[in-house]
Amino acid sequence: NITNRCFSSGAAHPEETGHKYNKRVFSGIQPTGVPHLGNYFGAIKPWVDLQKEDGTEVILCVVDLHALTLPQDPTKLRENIRDMFASILACGIDPKKSILFQQSSVSQHAELGWILGCMTTLPKLEHLPQWKQKSETMKEVPLGLFTYPVLQAADILLYKATHVPVGDDQVKHVELCRHLANLFNKKYGFVFPKPKVITGDLKRLKSLRNPAKKMSKSDTDANSRIELTDSDDVIRQKLKKAVSDFTSYISYEPESRPAISNLVNIHAAFTDLLPEEIVEESLALDTLAYKERVADVVIANLAPIRKEIVRLRGDTSYLDEVIRSGADRAAGIATDTYDKVKQLVGFT
Ligand code: ATP
Incomplete structure (x- = not known):
């Protein structure tokens, strides 16, 4: 029930990109924990849908360099990277069809990031909303958090991606990427097609504890999200504890009743029904009974994914092979692009 919308004009034509696909999609996810329902419906499931399209190549990156923009424990990061691979595979990404790889294994991301950083001015980054929001409560802001969108531009441009699926919070970053592509092409000669943004129709899923924040x-607070590996009992408990309001009937009013509307959005995401249709069929239920109903739906749908994540976590040699071969395939493309860049800027 997610239809993708594209915007931004001037996307590349296959002849401009030099690759054989009409559409090359690039997207990334940070290995900062087990993916939650927001990541699943907002990113991973749309990737699986794109993978099914004829003429579309999907390149997915576990962006560990980006994860370092906030403090990480090395042991936990190592575990999170493997868990992220297992989760993406369990949700249906086929590593033979799509390219799934770890960002730090392709050194050209950091190298191109540096070159693009030298072409970016402070005012271009200062007004971007995401770093402002993430740094709001920090005493000292890491430079990497500030320059994050430049590295993101390098991620996308290295693969000459034509389409980038992102949440609405990331649209400004893709605009910066398009600006940098343009600047580079004008100064040095054409290398980078300007990528189009793809945004889904899905409403951002909100924290179960505070609907003013997104699920993250x-x-x-781990009770704020449902993770793809949560057990049936944990899912039921988290939904039971989800904040609601003092009204006991179910309705879909995202502005005035964001908490219950968020549960309806979660429920709707697992069906082909609109939120209003979900409300229609739930009129007889009070809030507590409705939370049980949502728990039943979530548990039934997540159980096979959880089982597969657990199986893949245990299959270390298969995971190693996916990580290794993904890095090789990605590096093949990245090296071609970056060799051209080195020559144009005068390094070689
Ligand atoms: P972090 O909390 O570490 O920033 P995150 O959960 O916000 O992580 P990201 O790794 O930044 O997730 O994003 C991965 C993808 O998941 C992005 O495409 C993003 O738009 C999508 N996404 C993240 N949170 C939600 C949400 N609550 N609802 C829908 N999509 C989401």
Whole structure:
């Protein structure tokens, strides 16, 4: 039930990109924890849908360099990277069809990031909303958090991606990427097609504890999100504890009743029904009974994914092979692009 919308004009034509696909999609996810329902419906499931399209190549990156923009424990990061691979595979990404790889294994991301950083001015980054929001409560802001969108531009441009699926919070970053592509092409000669943004119709899923915030991997309260590996009992408990309001009937009013509307959005995402249709069929239920109903739906749908994640976590040699071969395939493309860049800027 997610239809993708594209915008931004001037996307590349296959002849401009030099690759054989009409559409080359690039997307990334940070290995900052087990993916939650927001990541699943907002990113991973749309990737699986794109993978099914004829003439579309999907390149997916576990962006560990980006994860370092906030403090990480090395042991936990190592575990999170493998868990992220296992989760993406369990949700249906086929590593033979799509390219799935770890960002730090392809050194050209950091190298191109540096070159693009030298072409970016402070005012271009200062007004971007995401770093402002993430740094709001920090005493000292890491430079990497500030320059994050430049590295993101390098991620996309190295693969000459034509389409980038992102949440609405990331649209400004793709605009910066298009600006840098343009600047580079004008100064040095054409290398980079300008990527189009793809945004889904899905409403951002909100924290179960505070519907003013989005559901997020890095929220310190694990009860705020449902993770793809949560057991049936944990899912039921988290939904039971989800904040609601003092009204006991079910309705879909995202502005005035964001908490219950968020549960309806979660429920709807697992069906082909609109939120209003979900409300229609749930009129007889009070809030508590409705939370049980949502728990039944979530548990039934997540159980096979959880089982597969657990199986893949245990299959270390298969995971090693996926990580290794993904890095090789990605590096093949990245090296071609970056060799051209080195020559144009005068390094070689
Ligand atoms: P972190 O909390 O570490 O920033 P995150 O959970 O916000 O992580 P990202 O790794 O930044 O997730 O994003 C991965 C993808 O998941 C992006 O495409 C993003 O738009 C999508 N996504 C993240 N949170 C949600 C959400 N609550 N609802 C829908 N999509 C989401």
